[in-house]
Amino acid sequence: MAKKESTFTNMLLTLVLVSLISSAGLGFIYEVTKEPIAVAKDNKKRLAIKRVVPVFTNNPSDQALKIPADNDTVYIYTAINGTDTVGYAIETFTNKGYSGYFKLLAGFLPDGSIYDIAVLEHKESPGLGDQMLKAKSDWSNQFEGKNPENFTLKVSKDGGNVDAITASTITSRAYCDAVQRAYDALKKGGQQ
């Protein structure tokens, strides 16, 4: 099986052929995976929402209510089970983290009490600020079931009801700030 000679046409032909077959195959796989990829992307938000509000049947991420806040936007997703509104998942943020910006998804029940909160995006320090993650500590559990109406979203140092993460008051403050912003947006959105 002698190797092919490297003439110009041969080379051109081979490469084009290889490209052709590869790209055809790729295009095919792309088509096949297009759906699942879209679903997966969609699922990500859906799954996050699922974590912070009770069981729902609609697709909350389809319609989001946009509330402008501090030069940015807070999104409110409404979770509906059958016909009942079972909760609101609110994509909120803060700029006051130790490393500035981070993003939360705060779930509220229709009565305004907090159902659960998830961190979407953050750069807080490992070992300190990142204790706000569910995966790292139970700290964020203290918010569950609290209604900001009568639960001051401030760390105890500042006269609020929140116990700060050890050695991470800044993150704790920022977290409260973000949740408060979500709550404010919910209030505002409720008025709309």
Added chain:
Amino acid sequence: MMSSSACIEQKGVVENISDGFATVSIMSFSACANCHSKKLCGIDENSQKSVTALTGSKTFSVGENVGIIMKRSLGLKATFIAYILPFILMLAVMLTLNYTGVKEIITGLISILVLVPYYSVIYLFNDRLKKTFTFELTKLE
């Protein structure tokens, strides 16, 4: 080995000799050259390059193993002319065009195309460069 000497030496083989100049082929190794597994990793693109060098007063024969010596500073100079300068040119053109509000695609294309005149200029300066970049040959025992 620590090489703090002012010159670099490469080994090569004399291919051709004509009045005062010898063409020597040397091995040029890829960035992976120092990696001892280059043979397993196919990127072992060592290619042969030939270098023309002054023979000086010594006499060489075809097929002889020789060393090619070049001043280290020349290497840095070559890098500068071949890579750094065009890069600066490219960046300057791009920033200027961008500043004057030319469309992005045009800016991009012109920035690339500016390399054409640059290398043409180098082509014109070839004689000068030839005088600058000279190499010396040594005998190897």
Added chain:
Amino acid sequence: MLKTFTLGGVHPPENKLSAKEIIKELDIPENVTVPLAMHLGVPAKPVVEKGYPVKTGQLIAKGDGFVSANIHSPVSGKVLKIDKALDVSGYKKDAIFINTEGDEWIETIDRSAEIIKDFNLSPEEIVNKINDAGIVGLGGATFPSHVKLSVPRGKKAEYLLINGVECEPYLTSDHAVMLERSEELMVGISILKKALKVNKAFIGIEVNKPDAIEKLSNIAQEFKGISVQPLEVKYPQGGEKQLIKAVLSREVPSGGLPIDVGVVVFNVGTSLAVYEAIQKNKPLFERVVTVTGKSLQKPSNFKVRIGTPLIKLIEAAGGLPEDTGKIINGGPMMGKALSSAEVPVIKGSSGILILKREESARKEVGPCIRCTMCVKVCPMGLEPYLLMTMSEKALYESLEKEKIMDCIECGSCSYICPANRPMLDYIRLGKNQVGKIIRERKK
């Protein structure tokens, strides 16, 4: 502020034990061994054979080429044999063995004590006479003096520097010469001035020899163009490059010679030898040697014949102490440790130092902690720690670039190193190899 050189330097304890001792003449030994290689350059060729009768001062070996020097018999007697003998190099090399009979000098030598101040030879005649007399540098390097006096074409000597620094601890022979032979020394310097056609000569002396400074300063007033320059005490001020820097603020360029900055340096002993050769027709066959050491009974300065076994000097100074650890030809910083006390005095022997056993042992070597002390003390601005490591790893190319050849082997680096690293040992090795490579390249 006293003048001194700017870069580096150390100040080891001076220990000038024999500073107050006047020069004593040592008895002539029964046998002398005169090595043929007592100078830098090609060994001399013997002009006598076994059984030849010789007189004191008679030429027994002739300089072989330009950089070489004549050798004269230090005693009168009979040539016993010409054979290999252990000398200060630590190797056996050719030497002329002479059996002493009486002390009959050749007639031309003027043995009177009178100091002759006038001289009227031309510079060329002076250089020739110095060549004939076999004078080599007595400062230690034993470089043939006539070579130094023949200034190469295109260069011009402006100053003559006389090296009376004697910066090595313990040694006092130059000091003694300056004190006791001051006037002859001055005449010698005048002769050298004439030979070099220079108007100005400086005698550099460290301030730890105040009596010498005073005495020479006084006498210098009689001699035109000679002045004494007191210097701060700092080793290695006696190194010619350092001395030139200290006295004249000139820097001999790297790889250059003093003459490149218009200077020629001679040792005081050499100057005295020049006086004796020119004014008294006396070739170089004896010299002043310090015999010293803390354990020695009588540290002394002796005037001895070349070829005398060192043991004779030591015996005259009270005998070899029980706990002797090292016998050193020269000072503690640059001198050479000898493997035997039987080796003969040569032209370059300025002193014999006996160290006690506990002073002699080197301490355990540790890894370099990069404390920079060696760099700070190196008078040549080198990085000894680096030179040592590169020598160890045989990186000769890098060594050359790091200017290893500039090292004057003063030993300040090894002296100071807290990790007791034998830097100079390795630097010498490196210099050897690099020197070889350079010579090879020149070919």
Added chain:
Amino acid sequence: MKQWKNFAKGFIKENPVFILFLGLCPTLGTTGSAINGISMGLATMAVLVMSNVVISVFGKFIPAKVRIPSYIVIIASFVTIVDLLMQAYLNTPGPHGEPSLYDSLGIFIPLIVVNCIVLGRAEAFASKNTVLTSLIDGVGMGLGFSFALFLLGSVRELLGAGSIFGMKFIEGNGILLFVMPPGAFLALGYLIAIMSKIKNQLVNS
């Protein structure tokens, strides 16, 4: 027997990471945890096996001078396929919202294409050997690579987070540095030293 040797060499004797130092970027970049490490290893293995097979079949028909670009195209295609598949099926976030496998491997998936192991094997091995041998070689090398990444990932996770595969062994955090970039370098450095020692002992005995 020979095939077995061919298969087994990737683990210690010719381990791509510890002995041959290939594919170091993904090795360092994806071993924050054991699971990420092993996933990256397997993804690489998938590409390696597929490209090895394809190239051992078609390699002979490719002229020498376009060998490298053709291989690159083939490999890049497989990489893209793996990328797409992972994006589709391995893209679910963890129970606490941890990033999905696809997200945490990030840029290192497309970078499989420049992993020397893949191209190197294609060039040096697959193009000269039969399909079966190439396949076994691919699996062996791929497993060796996965093993290395798994080992490094486990060490880092254990030291850095006190867990392996997410199973906690200690309360709270470990030595955090090990899950950060510097820890990757340090852990790999010492692992290489240890593994080459083991290898030398194996070779000598």
Added chain:
Amino acid sequence: MDSVILDTVLTLSGLGAGAAIILFFVAQKFKVVEDPRIDEVEEALPAANCGGCGFAGCRNFAEACVKAKDFEGLYCPVGGNETMAEVAKILGRDAVEQDPRVAVLRCNGGCESRPKTNIYNGAATCKIASALYGGDTDCQYGCLGFGDCVEVCDFDALKMDPLTGLPVVNDSNCTACGACVKECPKDLFELRKRAKKDRKIYVACRNEDKGGIAKKSCSVACIGCNKCYNVCPHDAITMNNYLAFIDADKCKLCRKCVPECPTNSILEIGFPPRKDRSAETDNDKNEVTSGEKEININNNKEV
């Protein structure tokens, strides 16, 4: 669906074609690819990178072999004839054979036969010590014993014998790379032809002093008495500066010279014990076994 696939195909084919064109020119310009035989030759070499061949490393040697027309001056002492035959096969040339050689130490002045007269206290390397003086014994030709040679041997073929203070060559490891020959400042190593069963007879001394002096400094020194020279039936021995030298090429290992030497400075190694003199000499010989071979090393005791 179609448009995506079409776009994909078109884009990639375009790029592929572009790459092909570029690469074609690349290939045109850089036409010579490294001779693949270099790799093959390198593969065949022992990869010791010891420099014994005179090249910086095995690869350089491989290049030289491939490029040179014949094997003149090219020999890998480590791989020996087998390797060179293989290299020759790869290159389709005739192999050149060289006699296998082995290093021998031409000094036998151990601590007892060569009493120390000084204590050396400088940097512990032979090179530095030899620059300083002849050595810590009266013999300035002999081994200094700091083991520079041991350091440079890449093959574990040398080790210092703590009893004698001399290096010992392990014949089975020695590849005759010559590193020790280059290293020793006293020039004490010689590469000698390997004879059958690694037997050898050589004068283990380099002392060029006259007999009396030599004998005084070392009891096993060659004193230049000419006795061996006179007895050798094959003219293998030459005398120079009161020192005998046995030419390995001429020596037929007849062992006649050995008993002649009044100072026992001729060593015979690898021979069965002599019958007639066994009673006297056996005590003085220290049987050292290394591998399967038996090597006799004279233990430097005065007879």
Added chain:
Amino acid sequence: MELILIIIGAVFVNNIVLSKFLGICPFIGVSNKVDTAIGMTGAVTFVMVLATLVTYLIQVYILEKLGIEFMQTVSYILIIAALVQLVEIILKKVSPPLYQALGIFLPLITTNCAILGVAILAVQNEFNLVESVIYAFANAVGFGLALVTFSGIREQLELADIPEGMKGVPIAFVIAGILAMAFMGFSNLV
């Protein structure tokens, strides 16, 4: 200002080698000599910037226009491979002596993952053209900074007594680890 932040970010805070783990092979392989490291940095700067420029245009004006972003990997790698070779040919054609000098001085630039990685990251960060190019440049500088520092340390270690088992690659990684740790001091600088 934006651009300066991009530069500081890529050079110090998220150094391509020490914190993003790209281009480790040349980092370990070509870092024995300081001069070569400097030269390599120059060459990599040019290639990285050029590659990012071209891939940016391809991405925005072909792949995204056609909606085939998934072809990123394939097209980038082909382009980069061809580009590197092209530069060599042009240099050779344009000025043989220059080319020869480079040949003696530098190893060939290999398409390593740093170049591809930076091209992809520039797209992922949604930079515009100028930002992408500056980003590529900054990463090249970051690469150079790490490479040159590192080669300096390794050159010095040639003279040190490294324990046998740690020699070579292991010690290189330990140094890289400590260097990466030191660079963590820059975190959050931008």
Added chain:
Amino acid sequence: MNKQIIISPSPHVHSGQSVEKLMYGVIIALLPALLVSIFFYGKGAIAVTLISVASCIIFEFLIQKYILKTQVRIHDGSAIVTGMLLAFNLPSNLPWWIIVIGALVSIGIAKMTFGGIGNNPFNPALVGRVFLLVSFPAHMTTNFPYPQGISTPYISHIDGFSGATPLGIIKEGFKNGKSITELIGDVPSYTDMFIGKLNGSLGEIAGAALLLGLIYMLIRRIITWHIPVSVVGSFFLFISVLWIFSIDGHNIIMAKTSLNIPYISYTNNEGALVPFHMADPVFHMVSGGLFLGAFFMATDYVTSPMVPKAMIIFGVGIGIITGLIRIFGAYPEGISFAILIMNGFVPLMNRYIKPKRFGQTN
């Protein structure tokens, strides 16, 4: 009989200087600071120092003896220095096992991996310290006990047993959007900080005592002035320039806090206090580990350049990077990082910056 005399190359005498003497000199220079620390922190300080020094010595011994199988040279005192300096960089209430990990990293990773004393490119104590800082941020940033048995307005004002250092308080305050005027009440006065009445790591609290140590080392000629002066000087200049730029037309005045402590403050033209988001240079000089780093850690022989000119460049680099990290970075204090980063450049400096050679022709 021939006496065996010794022979060796020259020189035949030695200055008597030794590694031990130098190291014990450094230890003596560290003692004043240690005493101040023990005075203020009590048993904690003693325990941390003892654990650190002991583990450093033990690790060095074990590694030399059993892993590297080289000569054991713990007697040279360098492990003690490393141990002390590591301890000086730690809070006095650190759990013992973290200290042991730190010592293992210092000696095992940063020193012995490279072949032991003299070979390590990075400062061992600092590698250990930064390792711990990154690995155990909670323990290493916010948990510094306050001095015991001392009552200063600052300490009595604070509740709790431990907290962040003044630098940490300032950094945290700025992050929370507070101005220096609001924060200054939470930190000690300048003089208190200088003499050590503050919370911090063992060695960063006593500027005055460290200064004493520096003077001792300078007199004994253990170190030269170049590095300490250039670090502190460039740091001061850098911070001053930043500060002056950010003052931006406001007036500088000496004000008094509610506790009657003088501090530097700022007013606008109307004489009203203005919020200001940078601490003044004096504050930066007396707080944090600047002196410890500049006097004892940047001067480590092994990891600093060999030539005065390079030493100054090295020092200036440290000063500026420290300032950058303190003002802009994530960490309240940056000198450890700054020294480690500049350690990385030392080989390049050694390569390119050569001493002035004798007879150098330009």
